């Protein structure tokens with residue numbers, strides 16, 4: 001029985017991988033990369049290209065639907081877990097790669113539950129990665145929290161009311177998945193006089209990285225899925 005690894009590959013810059021992640025990626029027999037849109041390249045796979053050898057390692061790109069509809073997600077998770085288990089049971093080590101960290105809003109969390117439940121004998125090792133939040137703070141040279149300050153992370157899909165309440169409670173609010181609620185977030189920042197306190201970052205760590213601190217630029221931007229905001 002070979003080991004299943006969940007490897008956090010960081011936000012998109014190959015230099016932000018840990019040495020452990022690199023070692024495992026070079027030695028794994030199978031690399032499994034998640035994508036949500038089959039027409040788009042896997043960001044995680046693009047990040048690790050220089051560490052893998054396609055003539056020796058099997059690269060599998062597995063599609064997970066971009067939806068909150070669990071009746072479509074559960075079969076995709078189940079299928080991926082079965083694929084991972086079948087390779088590991090046949091003695092081939094598998095590295096499931098994930099952007100940022102594997103236990104931070106990642107598909108791997110669902111796979112981990114299924115694997116533990118249905119294949120409890122499988123050895124699983126998790127290699128942490130630098131999350132998009134840490135990479136964003138570093139790029140913007142923005143301290144996340146200090147002293148006894150508190151920080152909250154909210155997927156913007158939770159809704160504008162939750163964001164509003166968080167802004168009143170925490171010194172630092174990190175908003176992930178901002179795309180679907182972007183115009184409402186912009187309006188909320190205006191209405192609460194927080195125009196000068198927001199940083200917007202898209203595709204941090206990649207060649208397409210955008211870091212915006214000027215509110216009019218933030219307000220006029222059309223974000224893509226890989227973007228977040230930190231509001232102090």
Ligand SMILES: C[S@@+](CC[C@H](N)C(=O)[O-])C[C@H]1O[C@@H](n2cnc3c(N)ncnc32)[C@H](O)[C@@H]1O
Pocket residue numbers: 011012098099100101102104105106130131132133175176177178201202203204205225226227228
């Ligand atoms: C499903 S979560 C994945 C989080 C990831 N596991 C991590 O540790 O950063 C996806 C959200 O994370 C944020 N994100 C992930 N990678 C990013 C990047 N390179 N630049 C900006 N935001 C990113 C975006 O808000 C995106 O909608």
